[in-house]
Amino acid sequence: MAIRLSDAACLLPPSTRADSRFGFDTHSARLIELVAKADIGSLDPAAINALRIFLADTLAVGIAGKCNPAADGVLAAMQAVGGAGHVGCLGRPDIALPAHQAAVINGFQIHCLEWDGLHEPSVVIALCATIAALHADLASSDATYGDLLLAFAVGVETAVFFGSAAATAPRFFRPSAAGTMGAAMAVGKLRGYDREQLHNVLGLAYSQVGGTMQAHWEGSEALALQVGFAARAALTAADLVAHGITGPHEVVSGKFGYFTLIEQPEDLDGALAQWGSPWKITEMAHKPFPAGRATQAVLTALLELRAERDFDAEDVALVRAEVPSLIGLLVSRPWSPKMSPAYARLCLEYIVARMLLDRTIDPVRFTDAFIGEDDVAALAQRIECVVDDNPDPNALGPQTVTVTLKDGTKMQRFVDAPLGAPGHPLSAAQRIDKIARCFAAGGWKGDPAQFMAAFESAPLDQKARELVLAQTGGSA
Template identity: 40%
Template sequence: MTDTQDAIRTFADHVIATQFEAIPAHAIRAAKTFLLDSLGVGVAGTRAGHVDAWIGGYGGAVSGPGGRVWGLGGTLPTPAAAAVNGYLIHNSEYDCVHEGAVLHPMATLLSALMAEMEARAAAGRPTDGKALLRAIVLGVDVSTSIGNAVTTGLKFFRPATAGGFGATAAVGAIAGLDRETMLDAFGLYYAQAGGTMQAHTEGLALLAMQAGFCARDAVVAVHMAEQGIPGTRGTLEGPYGYLRIMEDDYDRAALLDGLGRVWRITEVAHKPFPSGRATHGLLDGLSTLQAEHHVPVDAVERVEAAVPPLTQRLIGRPVKPGMTANYARLSGPYTAARLLLTGKLDLTDFTEAALADPATLDLGARIAVTVDGNPDPNAFSPVAVAVVLKDGRRLERRVEVVYGSPAKPMSREAHLEKFRRNMAHGRGGLPAENADRLIALVDDLESVADTRALIDLIVPA
């Protein structure tokens, strides 16, 4: 395949040629939903570990004004603001996900986009609501189309690596790049892209920081391209392109299938629980069994979950003393134990006290997550859950569609309740009325002339 046939050219054309008026109403509604969701999740992320050190590291590394830090205030240079806010969005594992692409499409994209939007507005070039929504929709199209095409399991951290292509597309969209400059930006981003699954294996906050790294790199790539620095052209499919190096195999037909017809933002799933999406099938099944049978937790002997290989790989880790919140959010046994013990799973279930709770550790040790033999290397479902009681009864539930997905969605009321909880959870002391003001602003975003107004409501006055 020659560089002139690389799919990156089709993505560049899609971003440049697609106007706001061509995007259907249901895609715009989905963009508003996950914009609001991501802003709230980012504010809640200020409670996570390492936030101050993360901000401090960037504050000492570069200088100059740019974007504001969500939930806390203070200004960092645009690439640094993108990096910090990307970490805030993803650090609680509460941000939305595209299951087919195995990718959190908003963390890297929105943090880069909003930081760049602030910088351009400060220079007298504000981004209006329609331009912001257009950039979100097109950026999600790019990142999730790349993820959808992959036919092998995760090797690099795809929410960061493929997510950065979506961020580059979104930033390039509000910058008004022409075709060749957009191609340069994609190539310059790819030259910087990185993100290892080793951080997942070790349960480190670094996993979410990688979303920030790639958000930063997307901003830098667009700035470099605007200065005339050339980027690669075989960026996705060349002999050393992303799909040949950072993924192991892909389906080219799926890569471009539906582009301009299927709006990928409408396929994005909500996160009803602040834990890895791979835990949600197990949690959904347990919630349903509890609602149906009202089983006292002290009557439970053990829990068994049979899940696809990717799900077991991501959340099969056992509970253990001294585990970090990052480890626990991606532990099926831990999250299931907390749900059974408390009747819910919320951000407060990842405090030091909760992580060390003896009852949680005891119950979690009796929860097993095993592989079901599903041949799809990127599947999250179906999930089969069984609760075995001490009297010998066995309660079973098979979850084909996981709560929060477009086929089993959260209601608007549940979505807004989650958003308000996240806004209240942040440590910046935001006024309670800001949540309702932000909801109204996003609902009417098409009429907003300067989208800095969104950031005004998620930083302290």
């Protein structure tokens, strides 16, 4: 069988493949150069402040994840596979696992409540895999807090790159797929790897990329597990490189690269040019409520409309949400009394019904008893989600929410920036309140204000392991 020159180039060694005659781009090398050159001095005060805030938020959310009905099963499976170890499990101060198993359970707990932060423009929940991987690696690291924040920034920036350069709606679950790439760069940066090592870490991470939108579509517990798998893959890639193993190099846009197989690219050069301008951690959105980010604009509208004129659930005749197509894909799904907790967190009908009934979203109200309530069943029939004409396949907003009351009153809210978004940020008091709710959900006895203050005020030269251990317990 004849082999074309373009195909034969794939068989050449890396040193030859760099030759431009074979049409290979330099996107991977340029990405690695950006990762390698990043230092603590390149992080502006706004970025450092955001890194401190979102590190605390993400760890608190991981503690809360202990309340997920599937969390104990995931833990038991990881204990069976790995036995005892030296890395703490969030919210479980008496349990420690080997790093790879701890990354899985902590990654699962960070994402399983849908309470972790999101970078909306790229549709990447960019914190969960990176923090789970870094938390595991800290157990054997002498890195400073500054080193940790830099690695965190690099991980977020990398994950966002792999999401923001995509031209179409996601087919692979970006917190897992892009998250693997970001977490791998974060771990490599924390370990002080050089350019060649980082390039191999990226390639070995790409060789493990997985996690599709099917788990999201079905509302499977595997969705959050995919985040744990991404964190584990990052550690595996870094460990392999530490022992001299190499990976493929042209993984960004090579013949079978990320933007050939996983996503369709829009503007890779433009996305790379935006590296650190600004640091994407400053564009992250908090989730004030434990539900899919795609539901948060409607929840924000309900809060604001009730502040203007209070009404109860029984007063509502109809809630109509006009949303971009991606929102419809993510959360426009029918309520069912038999739906799983993971499905319910992504079901706009259930989330809106809970907000109307409870005036908040309680992370523990995702069990059969709550999901199947008669009041929920009745309200779910009065909630509509209609796709608007927004042409952007990755748009999460704006959204228009109209509430019609039984007395005929109509109230409408146009939401461009949901509560928690950079344009509508949580106040310090609201951030502490969220941490308090996280601690309550996870049965954690810590002081929320002190927890937040510890991460916001710790000196950059403090040992990161000591800081995280003092605030989360265990052996991290």
